[in-house]
Amino acid sequence: MTANLGPFPGTALSEKDFEQDKVLYLHDEVDARFAWDTGVAVGAYLAGLRRGEILGARCNECERTVVPPRAFCERCFRPMDSYVPLADRGTVNTFSLCYVTWDVRRIEQPEIPAVIEIEGASELHGIMHKLGEVEPERVTVGMRVQAVWKPAEERQGAITDIRYFKPVEETQ
Amino acid sequence: MGKRNVAVVGAGMTRFVRRAQDSPKELAWQAARMALESCELTIDDVDAVCMGTAPDAFDGVHRKGEYLSDGAGAWGKPYMRSYVGGGTGVFAAIQGWYHVASGMFDTVLVVCEEKMSTYYPHAQAAFLTIFDHTTERPLKPNLLWIFALEMKRYMETYGISAEDIARVAVKNKRNAAGHPCALLGDPDITVEDVLNSEMLASPVRRLDVSPVSDGAVAIVLTSNDKASGVTEHPVWIQGVGWNLDTAYWTNRDLAYPEYVENAARDAYAMAGVTEPRKQIHIVEPYDPFDYKELHHLEGLQLADRGGAPQLVADGVTERTGNMPVCPSGGLLGVGNPIAAAGLMKIAELFWQLRGEAGERQVPGQPERGLAQAWGDLMQVGTVVIMGNEEAS
DSSP: OOTTOOOOOOOBOOHHHHHTTOSOOOOOOOOOOOOOOOOHHHHHHHHHHHHTOEEEEEETTTTEEESSOOSEETTTTEEOOEEEEEOSEEEEEEEOOEEEOTTOOEEEEEEOEEEEEEBTBOTTOEEEEEBOSSOGGGOOTTOEEEEEEOOGGGOOSSGGGEEEEEEOOOOO | OOOOOEEEEEEEEOOOBSSBSSOHHHHHHHHHHHHHHHTTOOGGGOOEEEEEOOOHHHHTOTTHHHHHTTTTTOTTSOEEEEOBTBTHHHHHHHHHHHHHHTTSOSEEEEEEEEEOSSSSSOGGGGGGGGSOTTTTGGGOOOTHHHHHHHHHHHHHHHTOOHHHHHHHHHHHHHHHTTOTTOSSOOTTOOHHHHHTSOEEETTEEGGGBOOBOEEEEEEEEEEHHHHHHHOSSOEEEEEEEEEEOOSOGGGSOTTSOHHHHHHHHHHHHHHTOSOHHHHOOEEEOOOSBHHHHHHHHHHTTSSOTTTHHHHHHTTTTSTTSSSOBOTTOHHHHTOBOHHHHHHHHHHHHHHHHTTOOGGGOOSSOOOEEEEEEEETTTTEEEEEEEESSOOO
């Protein structure tokens, strides 16, 4: 025991306490719905996605090209100078094979979230997305990947207009 | 007017448990009462109260700070709640520090409370709004993703193995076996146990992660002219620092926490620490995941970049090593009631530096320690340096 201290307060409950009706509790639900405005820069990003284009933004002072685009450079604290169309390809900066849902239920086929450095953006600048059309065990950091788009008529101006990124097919 | 020196003179904490019968207010009250009793003060001696607690979403209570105020002893007093995600527990102590250092108040009670069990089926969902609502959340992320992605980048950059990282979980859970408040202390756990635990989101396995918990911690701060009247052994806050990186987390180096370095450098400068690896005797870095302890040791300049795993492998970070790290048992072992877990690290330094840590006591009469927490969208670092010597 920690010298000269204690007993430490706090009353631990176990599943049994609930099953055996030893403690009372109350269930509740909060109904919270939102409609988010996109903002100016992310609005432009989403419009780009609907066109089938990944848009970045350029700050001429720190000479960074960032993605997603923003209205102002958070480092220089000045307006961005321009939007810059980027390639719809990139490199896997990091990835995970995820076997659980948000509420920790198992899934058999892993989801593959990744940070993808987008070609044309500054080094270490990328977006979070998912990988697909690839055997999970074949994914590596540094893998070149390309966007797989929804058909133009199905795009809504959302990050999900890109279904996922898949490995770049090496041309001979 | 210059800054006044500030001492920690008392500390208290509840047990960290998976589900507490006690309400959030009751937990806050228990920790606050214990902290006051530990230094024989009463609520009448307290000039102001600082509260740290994480998202309102955990409790489903709007203005959770105000809701908790009664339990924190804030009735009829100046009161302020701060929140910087996982960095909150150490930040609340910093906020208490500047309340006193400024000359505004002589005695401040700092309370951190978290009850994560209320949210069901799993508190993870309360964190999902951390992701950008427009550019990320439509991908239906879960919270583990960001940790898995950062851990993978860290391992890949420096060639660190899962075994290297698992040693941290083993060390901390073993350390926690001596902590009377611990949820997951285990004197017998092995590296194999960690490596064989369920894969959640590679490279993160179940035993790489700290448990969601309920609990509260409180400390009492006083100005230098009051401290000696309260206790024979005040522990001084010698330096503080806090720093934020961008929320555009996919636009930065995930292998190195630069914001932690920035916070640490500010704290070292204030504390007059020029050679941290020699002058910091105990470290309590934030360890919600085992790799984070390593990441943070590097950001804190206590290990070379990519070099922290070697310190662990060499036993340097054991309780009996040259630089004990998380002798408390950390979040991995004691538990992770978010804000309370950060303040637990400050309380641990207080007990360790006074020689009151019982079974957990670091040998060799340590003189100075560092506590650090981390959070928000992997972007905030909060650092406090404490020692037995009052700064000149």
